[in-house]
Amino acid sequence: MTATQLGEITVHRIVEHEIPVYLPTDMFDEATPEALEPYREWLVPKALCPDTGCLVMPVVSYLVRTRYHCILIDTCVGCDKTYAEPSAWHRRANQRWLARLAAAGAHPDEIDFVFCTHLHSDHCGWNTRLVDGRWQPTFPNAKYVFSREEYAATEAEGHQLFLDNVLPVMEARQAVLVDMDYALDDELWLEPTVGHTAGHVAVHLNSGAHRAAMCGDLIHSPLQLAEPGWSCNSDFDLELAATTRKKFLGTHCDTDTLILTSHFPSPSVGHIVWNANRYDFSYL
Numbered sequence: 001m002t003a004t005q006l007g008e009i010t011v012h013r014i015v016e017h018e019i020p021v022y023l024p025t026d027m028f029d030e031a032t033p034e035a036l037e038p039y040r041e042w043l044v045p046k047a048l049c050p051d052t053g054c055l056v057m058p059v060v061s062y063l064v065r066t067r068y069h070c071i072l073i074d075t076c077v078g079c080d081k082t083y084a085e086p087s088a089w090h091r092r093a094n095q096r097w098l099a100r101l102a103a104a105g106a107h108p109d110e111i112d113f114v115f116c117t118h119l120h121s122d123h124c125g126w127n128t129r130l131v132d133g134r135w136q137p138t139f140p141n142a143k144y145v146f147s148r149e150e151y152a153a154t155e156a157e158g159h160q161l162f163l164d165n166v167l168p169v170m171e172a173r174q175a176v177l178v179d180m181d182y183a184l185d186d187e188l189w190l191e192p193t194v195g196h197t198a199g200h201v202a203v204h205l206n207s208g209a210h211r212a213a214m215c216g217d218l219i220h221s222p223l224q225l226a227e228p229g230w231s232c233n234s235d236f237d238l239e240l241a242a243t244t245r246k247k248f249l250g251t252h253c254d255t256d257t258l259i260l261t262s263h264f265p266s267p268s269v270g271h272i273v274w275n276a277n278r279y280d281f282s283y284l
């Protein structure tokens with residue numbers, strides 16, 4: 001497993017799985033075969049599977065070791081969870097993600113903080129695991145940091161996800177609810193990036209002159225670099241999501257900020273660049 005060095009911060013990408021999941025039109029209403037045609041050659045095969053026609057979207061976490069802390073950003077799908085769709089996420093049984101976390105040198109006991117960009121099934125699944133029939137925090141010594149708005153919105157929905165992935169953390173007194181611009185210290189802070197969800201945040205890292213940002217689901221696919229106005233059907237506010245995405249792309253384009261994505265194909269990490277009259281991604 002390769003690590004990315006960011007000054008004194010080390011970042012490992014922990015992949016849960018990387019498979020073709022959704023047809024482009026399942027995610028973006030605008031992504032008809034005709035609309036996709038100009039981008040097909042650019043996307044195939046890494047981001048668009050030529051056999052299934054589906055977008056290839058890994059589900060990943062980032063393990064971040066700063067001078068002070070061992071931190072996880074987002075916790076993938078998890079095991080034994082009841083998810084309506086996609087079927088590949090429902091009641092997963094393999095523990096490969098935990099093995100990969102161990103291979104990156106981190107035992108669950110060592111995690112000091114868990115940050116969730118938002119509380120969707122593929123970003124908070126490993127928050128808990130089933131022990132003797134009860135959901136328990138996977139990381140017994142961690143504080144789990146959620147934005148107050150995201151927690152409130154997820155609690156109000158009252159779905160199984162909240163009961164399985166979030167509430168057990170709160171009941172264990174391991175949850176910390178913060179403002180969307182919360183700063184842990186001079187090396188990690190949050191930026192409100194609302195649109196995909198009501199309390200979505202990006203997680204910024206800084207060490208010396210080195211910067212990175214984990215963008216969560218404010219961008220799902222490299223396709224949205226070519227078409228920043230295409231919001232995901234699951235965004236709670238499509239217009240706001242597009243505005244947030246355009247601002248983020250404009251801010252970080254052609255800068256040194258390393259973008260840690262949630263769902264771009266491997267290696268998932270790179271820089272936003274301006275190329276041939278549109279945004280593009282220069283993979284690390």
Ligand SMILES: [Zn+2]
Nearest residue numbers: 120122217262
């Ligand atoms: Zn996601």
